[in-house]
Amino acid sequence: MIEVQGLTKQYGEVRAVDDLTFSVKPGIVTGFLGPNGAGKSTTMRMILGLDAPTSGTATIKGQRYTELKNPLTHVGALLDAGARHPNRSAANHLRWIARSNGLPKGRVQEVLDLVGLSGVATKSSGGFSLGMGQRLGIAAALLGDPEVLILDEPVNGLDPEGIRWVRDLMKSLAAEGRTVLVSSHLLSEMALTADHLIVIGRGKLISDISTYEFIKQNSATTVVVRAEQLPRFTESLKLQGISHAESRDAENRLILEIPDRSTDEIGALAFAEGISLQELSLRQASLEDAFMGMTGDSVEYHAAAVPGAVPPTAATAVGVDKQPNQAEEK
Structure with missing residues (x-):
């Protein structure tokens, strides 16, 4: 369990973290989200005792991180995958960390096997790709078999197989009753991974x-209808006072878009009117859409809109949005 109470961090005139209070519970994956400059990294650093708060507290299992004996056996963290000596091999990097926390040498090989780096264990970590560095950072976080994991952008630089592996790993660790806090800008991945936000x-x-409630409360839904007797159905909607708009689908077929209604309601109306529908589907915004809608006022830098861009709610189906390309592992 991670408990944050009234956590505040002031840098001169800038308040990076402002009276934050939340808890991260065991048994689920908790996503930690926010725009650049929101204070996520500063918060995680204060939880791990790397920065001192101006006020407030952050505890792990009821204690400050600095009070934990052999902290790696309680908390595993990945904040910067590049924080390693470039001339040290992957195995020696992990051995050094293990020895500093009184961990058995055999654990090093176990985590190397787990993250898929056994074949490069003796190679200099300075030559690792971004994805391999991430795997080594995750291995270091898992060395002490901790009950609490704090991971900042753990899938950065991983290929699709690696991303899925990290997703499954976090879910399996949470299923064992561990506390898992993960920060990521890949919102489509968070929609698949995080139970709570x-x-x-x-x-x-x-x-x-919860992730489900966050999307539900901050995303509009639209019912999409296609029928041969669409003009007649349009008149029925008007008589019922149901707002709608005509549009074209990807195959240039005429459709109706009906906001803030359920498919049950629209389907029942079509049945009552004796109108056969060729399509009745629900379009719901993704976690990305919900996140952008809620945090738009908190974004530090705003880029100009892309000319001709399709609004997210018009391009995204139920579930999650299309995942952006990631840098591939070497």
């Missing part, structure tokens, strides 16, 4: 809620 903006708490 803590969202911050400009250092303040915006939302502390």
Whole structure:
């Protein structure tokens, strides 16, 4: 269990973290989200005792990180995958960390096998790709078989197989009853991985809620209808006072888009009117759409809109949005 109470961090005139209070519970994967500059990294650093808060507290299992004996056996963390000596081999990097926390040497080979780096264990880590570095960082976080894991952008640089492996790993660790806090900008991946979300903006708490409820509360839904007797159905919608708009699908077929209604309601109306529908589907925004809608006012830098871009809610199906390309592992 991670407990954050009234956590605040002031840098001169800048308040990076502003009176944050939340808890991260065991048994689930908790996503930690926010725009760049929201204060996520500063918060994680204070949880891990790397930065001192201006006020407030952050505890792990009821204790400050600095009070934990052999902390790697309690908490595993990945904040910077590049934090390693480039001339040291992967195995020696892990051996050095293990020895500093009184961990058995045999654990090094176990985590190397787990993350898929056994074949390069004796190679200099300075030559590792970004994805391989991430795997080594995850191996270091797992060395002490900890009950709590704090991971910052753990899938950065991983290929699709690696991303799926990290997703499955986090879920399996949570299923064992561990506390898992993960920060990521890949919102499509968070939609597949996180059970609960803590969202911050400009250092303040915006939302502390399940992933399902976050999307449901912050995303509009649209019912899409296609029928041969569409003009007749349009008149029925008008008589019922149901707002709608005509549009074209990817095959240039005429469709109706009906916002903020359920497929049950629209289907029942079509049945009552004796209108056969060729399509009745629900289009719901993704976690990305919900996140952008809620944190738009907290974004530090705004880029100009892309000319001709399709609005997210018009291009995204139920579930998650299309995942962006990731840098491939070597």
